Amino acid sequence: MSIRFTKMHGIGNDFVVVDWREDAKTPSAARIAALADRHTGIGFDQLLSIEPARDPSCDWYYGIWNADGSPSGQCGNGVRCVAAWLYREGVIARNTDVRLESPSGPVTVRVLAADQVMVDMGEPEFNPEHLPFDAPQEAGSYMLDIDGQPVTIGAVSMGNPHAVLEVSDLRDPHLEALGPAITGHPRFARGVNTGFAHRVDRRRIDLRVHERGSGWTRACGTGACAAAAVLQRRGLVDAVVDVALPGGVLTIEWHGPGHTLWMTGPAAFVFEGEIRP
Incomplete structure (x- = not known):
């Protein structure tokens, strides 16, 4: 049929x-x-x-x-x-x-x-057990070992797991290998979506995402939510922020713990x- x-x-x-x-x-x-x-x-x-x-x-x-x-x-x-x-x-x-x-x-x-x-x-879920992510307790950032090199990530679930890394240059060729390496890292029992976030200012984030099961995509809605939540929790962006991905822009609004996060696009x-x- x-x-x-x-x-x-x-x-x-x-x-x-x-x-x-x-x-x-x-x-x-x-x-x-x-x-x-x-x-x-x-x-x-x-x-x-x-x-x-x-x-x-x-x-x-x-x-x-x-x-x-x-x-x-x-x-x-x-x-x-x-x-x-x-x-x-x-x-x-x-x-x-x-x-x-x-x-x-x-x-x-x-x-x-x-x-x-x-x-x-x-509401973004930062408890590592809910991703799931192997970590002793919830923290604002975690260190991952990638081929002997330490990498700092934020981790959050938006209904699916996300690792968020702040970077200064989204065109850095090292990201091509780093994305898949984090997505398949053994500390994420079910894999993870990996977002590379460049903070332009308090109202804009530029983002690339390597998705588990799909690879590099032109856009990832939950990835945009995750990047905004991690950076807002660190006090680096406002409650309302535009997240620019290769395919276009999403507007994310989150007013912190106790509030749900809204995405518009x-x-x-x-x-x-x-x-x-």
């Missing part, structure tokens, strides 16, 4: 969205990886499924799979695309808070326009297609 899909992206982080509201499926990792191939498949960073909610307090559930077929707990750019897709289908309204269920728990979305969505990403439709057996 063929499956209709929608190709979408959020500032260059691209997705295939499938409508499984009537007939939810569990795709194999090999099938997802084949579809994600940019030469012989459709090409995408993540596959997103829209399904009936498991949690009765939520309107819809969305599943997330990385390009290598592994499952993911959260995707900031992806949830904006899910919200825009549901809005286009006429099942959620504009300027109305809607509760969606992700693999890592509920999130609230607010469609501001057909191509602009706000997302309540929840675009969602774009690219084309419709059909996946055949």
